[in-house]
Amino acid sequence: MAAFPENRVGSISEEARKHGRARNYTVLLGHSFGGLIVERSVAHAVNAEIHGHADSDRSMPADLMIAVNPASDSILARQMIAALYSRKTENTRPLFVSITSTGDWATGTVFPIGSGLASVSKGFNKVRAPGPANMPESERNFYTSTPGHNGKLINRATLDLHKTINSPKGHPALETNLEHNLVGDVFVLDGANGKLDLWQIKRIGGVDVPYWDVKVDASIIANHGDLWNERAEAMMAAIFRIANPMLNPQAKPRANLHKQADFSRLQSSPQ
Helix, strand or coil: CCCCCCHHHHHHHHHHCCCCCCCCCCEEEEECHHHHHHHHHHHHHHHHHHCCCCCCCCCCCCCEEEEECCCCCCHHHHHHHHHHHHCCCCCCCCCEEEEEECCCHHHHHHHHHHHHHHHHHCCCCEECCCCCCCCCEECHHHHCCCHHHCCCCCCEEEEEEEEEECCCCCCCHHHHHHHCCCCCCEEEEECHHHCEEEEEEEECCCCCCCEEEEEECCCCCCCCCCCCCHHHHHHHHHHHHHHCCCCCCCCCCCCCCCCCCCHHHHCCCCC
């Protein structure tokens, strides 16, 4: 995704879904620094909707936004997840999905080195990671890590269920993921001998919000630039169906961001 101001993203997406709104479903995808732009666009939209400056059905720059191996620090991710968590948005479909490979050395190793050097001359406040029992820590820890490599923010992970099935229609994994609802955020990947391997986007941790911060196995996305392989595409197709009520009758409801915030949820439990 080209690096252009994030305020243009919304207008481009609006143009894409201007005609036939009842039938259109738009997806916004950004990779690396493009993922940073997508995340900022989502942050602006979430903030506008929370404060009543936009209607819930038109606030987001797209119906679903995906960032792959985003090259962004975790500060904005922490703020968004905290805002969504304080509004009790559990059990809703994802609005934004950040997926990062465990094999992405660019955001996992190089980014912390570069941002760590840049942080030397900066001052940082104490902040809390969203969740029921997280103690205050320096915001530097969020400045020097990307969302997909920050264990305080990761709330989903791909899990190999070590089971196989036959394709219901004889189709490969990508098409099967688009055609079928698999219970419990389960998806399939192409396996051996024409079989389909079962995987799951498993919720981990105590924070369930429509900002999915997903740790992806390196067998699906090998490294920073490996986003257009068949396994990665099949997984993204599954996410597309999970979040799309036009395809998936069992899709969870959209989060209501107009709820009053409960800031007590952002305080640590007694230790």
